[in-house]
Amino acid sequence: MRTHHKIVVAVAVIIVLLLALLLPRQGHADQTAQFGDVVVRYSAISTDQLFPAVAQSYGIERSSRNGLVNIAVEKKGSAGAGEMIAAVVTGKVADLTGHSRPIRFRETNEDGTVDYLGEFPIDASGTYVFTINVSPGPSAGATDGTDRPNAAQAIPYTVKFNRDYVAD
Numbered sequence: 098m099r100t101h102h103k104i105v106v107a108v109a110v111i112i113v114l115l116l117a118l119l120l121p122r123q124g125h126a127d128q129t130a131q132f133g134d135v136v137v138r139y140s141a142i143s144t145d146q147l148f149p150a151v152a153q154s155y156g157i158e159r160s161s162r163n164g165l166v167n168i169a170v171e172k173k174g175s176a177g178a179g180e181m182i183a184a185v186v187t188g189k190v191a192d193l194t195g196h197s198r199p200i201r202f203r204e205t206n207e208d209g210t211v212d213y214l215g216e217f218p219i220d221a222s223g224t225y226v227f228t229i230n231v232s233p234g235p236s237a238g239a240t241d242g243t244d245r246p247n248a249a250q251a252i253p254y255t256v257k258f259n260r261d262y263v264a265d
Contacts, residue, residue, distance in 0.1 A: 142165055143219060162264055164262065165215070168213040169213070170213075187200075190227050193224050221264050222263045223262065230253035232252075232253040
């Protein structure tokens with residue numbers, strides 16, 4: 098009877114492991130960070146992953162040596178439904194050696210969907226560390242000319258994440 102029990106336990110463990118492989122996992126394609134009623138959605142890819150028509154419509158060069166960060170900001174309402182809102186988005190990308198460079202974001206608006214796109218060079222294969230600051234608000238589009246939020250705006254929410262890239 099002990100052998101039968103061991104076989105049943107082994108089969109149960111295998112079934113649990115197989116089921117765990119089938120569960121959806123949050124990948125690198127789309128991530129979120131929540132700050133109260135504000136949700137920041139972010140993704141970072143190399144531009145060679147874009148469809149040619151999409152890259153052309155946004156004026157983006159497709160290349161494994163160019164990266165693209167996409168930021169969207171949503172404000173949750175009392176009923177749980179969200180609305181895309183404008184924000185001031187700034188950020189930087191660094192490699193693991195600490196070499197850092199700013200990312201300039203531009204706002205896109207299609208059918209009420211507001212996104213912020215920022216391009217950056219992928220100099221070498223490796224891990225890149227992103228630090229993105231998001232300041233949502235009614236006067237979000239205004240800056241003081243330095244790509245920083247005006248002093249009257251709220252302190253920005255900060256999202257940090259890593260991505261691995263392979264440069265050809």
